[in-house]
Amino acid sequence: MAAMKTNGTTRKTNVFSHIRYEHMVAGFSGGVTSTLILHPLDLIKIRFAVNDGRTTTIPQYRGLASAFITIFRQEGLSGLYKGVTPNVCGSGSAWGFYFLFYNSIKTWIQKGNTTTPLGPTMHMMAAAEAGVLTLVMTNPIWVVKTRLCLQYGRESDGSPQTRYKGMIDALTKIYRHEGIRGLYRGFIPGMFGVSHGAIQFMTYEEMKNKFNQYRNVPIDTKMGTMEYLAFAAISKLIAAAVTYPYQVVRARMQDHHHTYAGTWDCVKQTWRYESWRGFYKGFGVNILRVIPATVITFITYENVSHYLLKKS
Incomplete structure (x- = not known):
């Protein structure tokens, strides 16, 4: 809460007054939709990312097609959807919270006037703050998702505490055997990953603003599907190329088949044995x-949020 004095009168401004739950619903809808469609690719990306070439319990795949075929043959269709429950919960809640926090912070900075342009720096700051808040709330879900995605057809260690029946069982066992630290594995590289969202949202917002200014309309004017599609794809490609290495480090930190003394140890070992290529494993997938x-996600979000906000 902050108080501002104007012409002898005190006007209170509160970030909570700018919270619109329509953004959370729209973000959740987008995250769930995209996750249900594309989860198998996410699972394969994680398996590629943690494959350091030295851990014998990890299956070896020759490429994307090989991974699809091998997983389907050995683990069935359900194998391609291992970890889908926490992924849906994680993606849905992460996008929901992210859009909620981001738009609340942005609107607060704009003092309630959504037609006020912020510029790249303020967009990046709002996105970074939203990313930190979202990560604090969702990191345990991402740990569970990673663990479930990395349960292969036959676990060599057979340890009951690392074999999970589902999301709740994984949350319970990780907390029981590893404590809060276990649920927040990969949190530090995840903090670096906040820059991913900041770069993506800054690029996306600036492209939208410039395009609407070119059309001589307010910057919050709804655009067509093709414009949202192009801006979302370009912003994601730029952010992914710049920040992908943190995803590899985070996945390896969360994988129960690997043991590292900490984030820096993971970085050093990856560089020592795999050079820079190790930090981009699974990048193509x-x-x-x-x-x-x-x-x-973005097309669903933009259309649902505009619909809900128009009705409210």
Whole structure:
């Protein structure tokens, strides 16, 4: 809460007054839709990312097609959807919270006037703050999703505490055997990942603003599907290329088949044994997944949010 004095009168401004739950509903809808469609690619990306070439319990795939066929043959259709429940919960809640926090912070900075342009720096700051808040709330879900995606057809260690029956069982066992630290594995590289969202949202917002200014209409004017599609894809591609290495480090930190002394140890080992290529393992699969996922999420969000806000 902050108080501002204007002409002898005190006007109170509160960030909570700018919260619109329509953004959360729209973000949740977009995240769930894209996740249900593209989860198999996410699972394969994670398996590629954690494959350091030295851990014998990890299956080896020759490429994307090989991974699809091998997983389907050995684990069935359900194998391609391992970890889908926490992924749906994680993506839905993450996008919902992110859009809620981002738009609340942005509107607060704009003092309630959504037609006020903020510029790249303020867009990036709002996106970064929203990213930190979202990560704090969703990191345990991402740990569970990673663990479930990395349960292969036959676990060599057979340890009951690392075999999970589902999302709730995984949350319970991780907390029981590893404590809060276990649920927040990968949190530090995840914090670096906040820059991913900041770059993406800054690029996306600036392109939208410039396009609407070119059309001589207010910057919050609804655009066509093709414009949203193009801006979402371009912004995601730029952010993914710049920040992908943190995703590899985070996945390896969360994988129970690997043991690292900490984030820096993971970075050093990856560089020592795999050079820079190790930090981009699974990048191709990731691009095939995140570009359509982002397009689906953003188009769903923009249309649902405009519909809900118009009705409210």
